[in-house]
Amino acid sequence: xxxxxxxxxxxxxxxxxxxxxxxxxxxxxxxxxxxxxxxxxxxxxxxxxxxxxxxxxxxxxxxxxxxxxxxxxxxxxxxxxxxxxxxxxxxxxxxxxxxxxxxxxxxxxxxxxxxxxxxxxxxxxxxxxxxxxxxxxxxxxxxxxxxxxxxxxxxx
Amino acid sequence: xxxxxxxxxxxxxxxxxxxxxxxxxxxxxxxxxxxxxxxxxxxxxxxxxxxxxxxxxxxxxxxxxxxxxxxxxxxxxxxxxxxxxxxxxxxxxxxxxxxxxxxxxxxxxxxxxx
Numbered sequence: 001x002x003x004x005x006x007x008x009x010x011x012x013x014x015x016x017x018x019x020x021x022x023x024x025x026x027x028x029x030x031x032x033x034x035x036x037x038x039x040x041x042x043x044x045x046x047x048x049x050x051x052x053x054x055x056x057x058x059x060x061x062x063x064x065x066x067x068x069x070x071x072x073x074x075x076x077x078x079x080x081x082x083x084x085x086x087x088x089x090x091x092x093x094x095x096x097x098x099x100x101x102x103x104x105x106x107x108x109x110x111x112x113x114x115x116x117x118x119x120x121x122x123x124x125x126x127x128x129x130x131x132x133x134x135x136x137x138x139x140x141x142x143x144x145x146x147x148x149x150x151x152x153x154x155x156x
Numbered sequence: 157x158x159x160x161x162x163x164x165x166x167x168x169x170x171x172x173x174x175x176x177x178x179x180x181x182x183x184x185x186x187x188x189x190x191x192x193x194x195x196x197x198x199x200x201x202x203x204x205x206x207x208x209x210x211x212x213x214x215x216x217x218x219x220x221x222x223x224x225x226x227x228x229x230x231x232x233x234x235x236x237x238x239x240x241x242x243x244x245x246x247x248x249x250x251x252x253x254x255x256x257x258x259x260x261x262x263x264x265x266x267x268x269x270x
Contacts, residue, residue, distance in 0.1 A: 042197070043194070043195065046195045046196075046197070046200050047195065049200060050195070050200075050203070053203075053207070057207075113215070124215075125211065125214075125215050127211075134200070134201075134204055135204060135208060136204070136207075137207055137208050137211040137212075138211060139210075139211040139214040139215060141214065
């Protein structure tokens with residue numbers, strides 16, 4: 001009795017071809033998957049950059065004074081609250097009382113320019129150098145009283 | 157042997173191919189447009205440089221028209237008159253690359269008269 005069937009050679013060829021097709025499809029899938037995550041992480045980083053920039057800019061504008069409170073720390077004094085920022089090497093922490101927000105940026109350098117009034121350093125310019133040659137810069141323009149205090153070095 | 161096989165004609169196959177190619181090119185165009193309208197590294201650089209230029213202007217009190225090229229992006233700073241007031245000016249800073257405007261800021265500033 002003779003059964004209708006594929007020969008061994010035919011099956012081996014079919015297996016070989018399907019192996020090629022499956023490996024091609026799988027590598028395509030892995031590549032797309034990697035690209036998607038890379039794309040998503042870049043988008044998240046850019047979005048976080050804009051968020052941090054806008055938040056700091058708004059808080060600078062609305063503040064009464066911005067003080068340097070440590071080597072890598074500033075305090076933004078507003079009418080009803082004080083917002084503290086700590087610029088660590090690996091992250092930036094924004095704190096209002098017990099509530100904190102963390103921005104994951106590597107801070108490579110910090111440039112703080114200000115003036116002294118009594119024992120306090122009032123900040124005028126802040127430049128944060130992040131990794132990949134990206135920076136964030138902020139300027140605070142003060143009112144007339146603080147300008148007089150800046151020239152005198154006394155508090156009124 | 158005169159057998160007739162059921163199949164598509166060359167015209168039908170060509171039409172199907174053209175439709176598939178058209179659909180692919182249209183979707184590629186839409187994808188490219190969507191990808192370029194979002195936040196990109198280029199736009200982030202433009203934003204960063206415009207803000208940097210704005211803050212350096214205030215820091216150094218450098219209220220003059222300037223053009224600077226950084227990271228292949230041209231930053232144009234222009235001081236425009238604001239209505240009929242001499243003390244108030246409009247500080248306009250634009251980031252341009254390949255004749256395409258990437259980012260722009262405009263703000264009213266007070267400039268001390270000499």
